[in-house]
Amino acid sequence: MNKPYKIAVIDYQMSNMFSIKNALTALGFEVEVTSDYSTIISCDGAILPGVGSFPEAMKHIKELNLEASIIDFIASGKPFLGICLGFHLLFDKSNEIEDTFGLGVIPGEVKHLSVLNEEIRIPHVGWNKIQKKQKHNIKNNFDPLKKLNEQEYFYFIHSFYVEPEDNNDIYSTTEYGGINFCSSILKDNIFACQFHPEKSGRKGANILSEIFNR
Amino acid sequence: MGFKRGNIEKQVNVMPKNVLWCKKCVLSNQRPRITFDEDGVCTGCRNAVYKNGSQIDWNLREKELVKLLDQHRRDDGHWDVIVPSSGGKDSGYVAHQLRYKYGMNPLTVTWSPLQYTDIGFQNFQSCIDAGFTNLLCTPNGRFQRKLARLCFEELGDAFHVFVLGQSAYPFQMAKRLGIKLVFYGENGDVDYGGDPEYLDKPCKPSSEVGKQISKGAPFRELLDFGLKNKDYLSSDDFTEADLTFYEPPSTEELTQSGIQGMHYFSYYHKWSPQENYYYCAEHTGFKPNPERTEGTYSKYASLDDKMDGFHYYLRYIKFGLGRCMEEAAHEIRDGHITREEGVALMNRYEGEFPKKYFKDFLEYLDITEAHFWEVVDTWRAPHLWRKVDGNWELKHPIK
Amino acid sequence: MSLALRIIPRLDIKGPNLVKGIHLEGLRVLGKPEAFAKFYYEQGADELFYQDVVASLYGRNSLQEIISRTAKEIFIPLTVGGGIRNIEDISNMLQAGADKVSINTSAISNPEFIGLASNIFGSSTIVISIEAIKQPDGSYIAFTDNGRNSSGKEVISWVKEIEQLGAGEILLTFVDKEGSGKGFDLVLAKQICDAVKIPVVIHGGAGNMRHVLDAVKDLPLSGVAIASLFHYDFILHNRQIDGYEEEGNIDFLKSNRVLSSIESKSIKELKLLLLDNNVLCRIDE
Numbered sequence: 037m038n039k040p041y042k043i044a045v046i047d048y049q050m051s052n053m054f055s056i057k058n059a060l061t062a063l064g065f066e067v068e069v070t071s072d073y074s075t076i077i078s079c080d081g082a083i084l085p086g087v088g089s090f091p092e093a094m095k096h097i098k099e100l101n102l103e104a105s106i107i108d109f110i111a112s113g114k115p116f117l118g119i120c121l122g123f124h125l126l127f128d129k130s131n132e133i134e135d136t137f138g139l140g141v142i143p144g145e146v147k148h149l150s151v152l153n154e155e156i157r158i159p160h161v162g163w164n165k166i167q168k169k170q171k172h173n174i175k176n177n178f179d180p181l182k183k184l185n186e187q188e189y190f191y192f193i194h195s196f197y198v199e200p201e202d203n204n205d206i207y208s209t210t211e212y213g214g215i216n217f218c219s220s221i222l223k224d225n226i227f228a229c230q231f232h233p234e235k236s237g238r239k240g241a242n243i244l245s246e247i248f249n250r
Numbered sequence: 251m252g253f254k255r256g257n258i259e260k261q262v263n264v265m266p267k268n269v270l271w272c273k274k275c276v277l278s279n280q281r282p283r284i285t286f287d288e289d290g291v292c293t294g295c296r297n298a299v300y301k302n303g304s305q306i307d308w309n310l311r312e313k314e315l316v317k318l319l320d321q322h323r324r325d326d327g328h329w330d331v332i333v334p335s336s337g338g339k340d341s342g343y344v345a346h347q348l349r350y351k352y353g354m355n356p357l358t359v360t361w362s363p364l365q366y367t368d369i370g371f372q373n374f375q376s377c378i379d380a381g382f383t384n385l386l387c388t389p390n391g392r393f394q395r396k397l398a399r400l401c402f403e404e405l406g407d408a409f410h411v412f413v414l415g416q417s418a419y420p421f422q423m424a425k426r427l428g429i430k431l432v433f434y435g436e437n438g439d440v441d442y443g444g445d446p447e448y449l450d451k452p453c454k455p456s457s458e459v460g461k462q463i464s465k466g467a468p469f470r471e472l473l474d475f476g477l478k479n480k481d482y483l484s485s486d487d488f489t490e491a492d493l494t495f496y497e498p499p500s501t502e503e504l505t506q507s508g509i510q511g512m513h514y515f516s517y518y519h520k521w522s523p524q525e526n527y528y529y530c531a532e533h534t535g536f537k538p539n540p541e542r543t544e545g546t547y548s549k550y551a552s553l554d555d556k557m558d559g560f561h562y563y564l565r566y567i568k569f570g571l572g573r574c575m576e577e578a579a580h581e582i583r584d585g586h587i588t589r590e591e592g593v594a595l596m597n598r599y600e601g602e603f604p605k606k607y608f609k610d611f612l613e614y615l616d617i618t619e620a621h622f623w624e625v626v627d628t629w630r631a632p633h634l635w636r637k638v639d640g641n642w643e644l645k646h647p648i649k
Numbered sequence: 650m651s652l653a654l655r656i657i658p659r660l661d662i663k664g665p666n667l668v669k670g671i672h673l674e675g676l677r678v679l680g681k682p683e684a685f686a687k688f689y690y691e692q693g694a695d696e697l698f699y700q701d702v703v704a705s706l707y708g709r710n711s712l713q714e715i716i717s718r719t720a721k722e723i724f725i726p727l728t729v730g731g732g733i734r735n736i737e738d739i740s741n742m743l744q745a746g747a748d749k750v751s752i753n754t755s756a757i758s759n760p761e762f763i764g765l766a767s768n769i770f771g772s773s774t775i776v777i778s779i780e781a782i783k784q785p786d787g788s789y790i791a792f793t794d795n796g797r798n799s800s801g802k803e804v805i806s807w808v809k810e811i812e813q814l815g816a817g818e819i820l821l822t823f824v825d826k827e828g829s830g831k832g833f834d835l836v837l838a839k840q841i842c843d844a845v846k847i848p849v850v851i852h853g854g855a856g857n858m859r860h861v862l863d864a865v866k867d868l869p870l871s872g873v874a875i876a877s878l879f880h881y882d883f884i885l886h887n888r889q890i891d892g893y894e895e896e897g898n899i900d901f902l903k904s905n906r907v908l909s910s911i912e913s914k915s916i917k918e919l920k921l922l923l924l925d926n927n928v929l930c931r932i933d934e
Contacts, residue, residue, distance in 0.1 A: 052743040058721045087748075088771040121771075157848050159773040159817050162871060163653045163695055163931045189653055189931040191695075191726060193748075193773045195817075211651045235726050235748065237690075237933055368785075524675055525900045531671040531829065532910050538674045540782050542797040547706060549674045549797070586676050586898040588664075594707050 040066040043248060044079035046105065046122075047071045048096040050088045056119070059234035063245055076105040081114060081248045084228075086121025090130040090146060090196070093121055094138065106139060110226060115178065115247050118228030120194060123221075126228055132196055142223060143201035149217070152197070156213030163189035166208040166219045166231070173204055180227045180246040181208060181220070188239045190231035192219075197230065253624045258475055259405045260466020262568060267633045269570070269646035275579035276592040276648055280569040280634070297449050298583035301520070308520060314452065315518035319352050322431045329357040331431040334420040335384070336360060336554050337374030340435040342534045343526040344515045345382055348433060350533075356433075359423050361415040361495070362388040363555030364398060364408075365610060369539055370554025376535035387419055387495060393488040398557075399615040400476040400483060405465050406568045406629040408615060409561030414469055417460045418498040421509065425499045430508040435526075436516035452517040456504035459511060460497065469497050482616070522584055523551065544604040545573035547595050559604025560611050566601045567626055570634045570644055574600040596648050653931045654865055654923065655695040655872030656916055658879050659852060660685055661702045662712060662731075666897045668702065669880055671828030673780065673796035676702075678897040679880050680889050686719050688883055692916040693933040696726045698751070698820070698874050704732025705754045705794040713745040720746025730778055730820075731795075739766055743774070751820055753778040754793040757800045757807075760814055767815035776850075777811045778820040779804060781837060789837055796824045804837070805844050812845040819845065820874065823853035828877055830856025830910035833864050842868050850874055857912040858922050865928050875919075882913035 043065050045056055053069045060067045068075055076082055084106060086093060097103060110116050118126050127138045130146035138146070149158050165188065168181050192210070197217040200206055210219035210230070220229035227247055233240035257263075261282045270279040272292040279286055285293050300306070324330040331348055335341035335358035348354040358377070363370060378384050394411060402408035420432050437448055448454055467475075473493075476483045498504070504511070515521070527550040530536035538549035545562050552558055562573035578592035587595075612619060636645050661668050666678045667685055679685075686697055697719070704710045710732030720727060729742050730751030739750050756763050756777050767775050780796050781789040781804045789804040800807075808819060821841055823834040833854045842849050848871035855861055855878045864870060884902070893899050920930040 052746070052748060054717075054720060054744065054746045055724075055748065058746065059724050062721070062724070087774055089768065092769070155846075157846055157869070157871065159848065160652070161773060161818060161848050162655050165651050189933075192652075193726070193817075195773060213650055213652075232726075235724060237724055239933075241724060520900065522898065522900050524677070524898055527675055528671060528677060528901070532908065537825075538672050541792070541799050542794075547797070549672075584898065585893075585896055588896050591703070591707055598706075 041081065041248060042066045042068060042079045043081040043083060044076040044109075045069045045083050045085060046076060046102060048086075048093060048100055048102055050086065050093055050096050052087060053085065055232075056083060056085050056234040059241060059244060060248075063241060065248060071100045071102055071105075073101070073105045073108075076109055077112070079114075081117070082106075082109045083117045083119065084122035084125060085119045086125065087193075088121055090121065090124055090132040090138070091134055091136040093125055094136050097125070097139075103139060107141070110141060113176075113225050116226045117244075117247055118226065119232055119234070120230060123228040123230055124196060124198060126226070127198055127200075130196065141226065142205055142221060142228075144205070145199050146196050147199060149195055149197055149212075152215040152217060153213050156215070159193055159195040160212050161193045162191070163236075164192050164210050164212060164231070165189055166210050168208045169206055171207060171222060174222070175224050178222070178225055178227070180222070180243055182246065183242065190233070190236040190240060192231045194230060253403070253621065253628060255625070255628050256404050256475060256479065258467040258472060262406070262629075262631065265569065265631060265633070269634065271648055272579075274589060275582040276575050276589065276596055277579045278570060278575075278648075281571055282569075294579060295583055300449065302584065306520075311518045316352070318452070318513075319348075319354055323354055329355045329383075329427065329429055331356045331433055332420050332424050332427075332429050333358045333433050334361070334416065335377065335382075336363070337370070337377040338552065338554060339526040339530045339536055339550055340523060342373075342377045342380070342530040342536055344433055344435050345377070346380060346529070346533050347515070347519075349381065356382060357423075357427070357429065358382045358384045359420050360384060360386045361412065361419045362386060363557070364394070364412055365556040365607075365614060367554055367556050369537065373536050374554065376537070377530075380534035385423060387415070389415060389495060390488055390492045393492055395614055395616065396480075396483045396487055397473075397476070399617060400472065400480055402564075402615060402617075403480075403625050404472070404475065405467065406564050406625075407465070407561055408564075408611070409555075409557055410465065412555070412557075414460075414496045419495045421459055421498040421504060422495050424509050425503060425507045428507070430510065431513060432509065432511075433513045433515060435514070436521045437512075437514045453511050453513040455511040456509060457501045457511075459501075459504065523580065524584065524586060543573070544606060545602045546577050546599055547574060548577055551577060556607040556610045557614065559607060563601075563604055564626070564629060567635075568629045568631065570631075570646075572596075572600040572602075574602075575648075593648055600648070601644075651929065653695070653929045654870065655850070656693075656920060656930065657696045657698050657728075657850065657872050657874045658685070658689045658694050658916070659698045659700065659874040659876040661700050661876065662715065663701075663703050664711065664896055666893065667880070668898075669828065669876060670702070673702070673822070673824055673827055676898050677901050678893060678899050679884055679902065680887065681892065682715055683718060684887060684889065685880065685883055686723055688887070689879065689916060690723045690725060693920060693931065694725060694916055695872070695931060696728060697723070698728045699730070700751070701729075701731025702795050706797070708732070710738060710742075713741060716742065716745045716747050728776055730776070735762075736766065736769060739770060739774075743770070749774050749776050749818070751776040751778045753780060756811070757791060757793050757802060760810060763811060763814040763816050767817070771817070772815045773817040775816045776818040776820050777816040778822065779808065780822045780824050781834075782824045783834075783837075792824065805840055808841055808844050812847050816847065818848045818850065818871070820850045820852060823851070826854030827852070829854060830877060830908075830912075832856060832860040835864060835868070838864060838868055838870070842870065848872070852876075856910060858914055858919050861919060862923060862926055862928070865923070866926065877908070877911050878913055878919075879916060880913075881908050881911050882915050885913065
């Protein structure tokens with residue numbers, strides 16, 4: 037049998053696709069870096085990656101007609117991963133540079149870290165830990181942080197953070213400079229995280245395996 | 251009333267009119283005493299292939315060195331070897347090795363630069379602090395400046411006056427102090443392209459001391475010319491004693507003193523100026539130039555004299571051979587950089603005017619800027635230079 | 650605070666080789682970059698920093714291939730510097746697999762470039778590198794072209810300008826200490842940390858583990874970039890002496906010598922020492 041597990045890395049022409057592609061390939065997945073609707077929809081898993089600014093990203097997504105791909109893929113129930121900027125884009129809006137609407141998949145906003153504490157060094161860059169919250173609304177056993185050991189470190193690099201409206205969406209938080217912010221959400225088949233699993237060594241690779249291990 | 255130079259500089263008379271570039275390194279055939287073979291490769295490169303290749307049994311050479319040093323090492327409280335030293339990376343390496351690896355009792359002797367740079371003096375001191383007794387000789391300044399001007403005008407190299415003392419002083423001291431061994435770093439000729447006669451020899455005999463640096467004008471001839479033709483130089487400017495260190499002892503005197511000539515450390519150990527830099531940075535507190543040396547890309551070669559840049563600049567004018575070319579050629583032969591990179595470096599830095607100490611240079615020689623350029627222009631070989639839109643450029647740049 | 654200190658091996662590259670200078674001078678080859686990178690990844694490096702040390706000198710940048718290859722096997726962030734001159738260079742480097750780029754010469758000659766790059770790629774992608782050399786009057790001037798040319802710009806005011814322009818991180822190299830094994834310039838490090846609120850990584854001078862500990866326990870440093878300390882440790886057991894036909898000063902490699910000015914150690918040993926002294930580090934089991 038063994039049809040290769042294909043993952044779409046949604047290409048909105050703005051970031052380094054190769055890191056995530058390399059990480060997935062090394063894990064044995066087949067990867068398509070694409071902005072084509074039917075290719076995305078046909079894959080077994082999809083990832084919205086990203087580094088850069090929110091308004092610029094939304095501009096590209098609109099220009100490439102990617103909203104439909106993203107929304108429809110999520111609706112399919114297959115595993116969907118959002119990373120860093122890709123995480124932010126799922127929310128309602130952000131005030132990065134200028135107020136911009138996001139994809140609105142998850143209620144909440146994106147704000148600058150200084151809102152939480154003016155004294156901390158920004159960007160938040162480096163390896164930090166995540167504290168998993170108890171989740172009661174896990175669907176289909178989709179629980180990527182199931183095996184998480186809270187002493188594990190993951191790589192963060194960001195100046196903005198998300199504030200989900202619904203606390204039940206919050207999957208983990210992270211402490212930085214005395215403040216706590218949401219470092220990942222889990223909602224049905226969507227797992228989105230502030231850190232970069234593709235850059236977090238073996239622990240990050242484990243999470244990727246958990247997400248797409250179907 | 252323009253400046254007209256005499257004819258005591260002999261090297262410029264024998265330059266080949268056809269400019270050729272070595273196929274392997276970046277030297278040109280204009281360098282005095284260089285030859286090119288039928289493949290267009292220069293002697294420096296051919297020598298390097300031999301020196302850097304596997305034909306040399308360095309273990310055997312080491313044994314020869316130990317044997318030589320064993321013959322000279324003294325345990326009666328007397329120095330047994332002189333290391334002509336500037337405090338730079340090459341002499342620092344030699345002195346340090348002789349003392350700390352081979353247990354010799356070196357005396358470092360330094361012929362003062364015309365004008366110390368801060369970094370040069372700092373490195374000079376650091377080397378002493380690494381554990382060496384040092385004799386620093388500074389010649390009669392009033393006389394030396396005039397000699398420097400004479401050399402600038404008539405040999406196209408003010409720095410020549412330094413080289414005279416630098417070659418003679420160690421041997422004058424060796425004779426006076428009864429030290430028979432004088433150890434240099436590398437045989438400049440062989441390593442920079444030149445006479446292969448001494449390629450495979452550990453030393454040059456006493457008869458060669460002070461010979462090839464004269465540019466065709468031995469010291470006394472140069473001085474007489476100056477006294478006769480220059481109104482700024484007179485016998486009031488020096489005493490006979492002041493001339494002591496501008497000429498080495500005669501061959502007879504050297505032989506009688508048991509001095510064997512110039513020994514070269516590079517015969518016994520594979521010579522790499524870059525590795526000497528590392529060695530001295532590690533062992534003698536050597537620090538590189540805080541910024542790039544003008545006329546080249548490096549920061550650790552020949553840093554101690556403010557006037558140094560003008561030696562290279564005038565050589566660039568006379569022969570089209572600047573500082574960058576020499577260093578790049580050496581590094582290409584050592585395998586540190588490729589020829590392509592050497593050419594890129596030359597295109598960027600070769601012939602860069604050393605403006606940092608220009609004022610100091612003019613003051614040292616007591617000449618005006620106008621006179622400086624007047625003299626410089628008399629040294630431009632017509633087969634090398636042409637004027638285009640009021641600017642001088644080389645007819646045959648590197649390719 | 651649970652953010653760990655980043656230990657970042659710095660790999661200076663010329664052509665196909667890893668090189669190591671002193672005071673950013675000299676091209677002594679210590680081996681092939683891929684071997685070092687793999688070893689450091691396995692040892693738990695938090696990030697790798699690659700610097701093409703002759704890019705500005707020769708007007709080129711040639712790290713793309715090395716980065717592409719490395720990014721296929723090593724899954725920690727890669728920062729790349731040397732010859733990054735324009736938006737296209739940054740884009741190419743990120744496409745090759747870099748996560749961040751480090752810019753010095755081009756940022757100094759055209760500071761607007763910093764703002765432009767940050768807007769396009771995100772500020773956290775843009776690291777500005779400062780090569781600081783101490784002047785006789787005690788101030789520090791920023792240099793370019795791998796410590797070759799003085800910019801005339803005083804370092805403290807330059808770093809403030811960099812922050813204003815939107816860069817995400819500072820990489821500060823103490824050129825006077827670099828490669829010497831004599832320790833970091835903690836005076837300047839403190840001045841820089843006090844001057845800006847963006848992350849600061851220091852580099853240049855670690856000769857033993859104590860130097861690193863002394864720096865991080867008192868200063869709010871985001872990371873420490875280290876070269877000699879780790880490289881000379883790696884080659885104690887991994888000396889590659891062939892494969893340099895094209896170019897390379899391999900005299901030291903062939904000599905089997907050990908450097909006296911550096912008490913080389915591995916990443917693991919360093920992190921264990923730091924943890925013992927309550928400095929938060931990531932240990933990758």
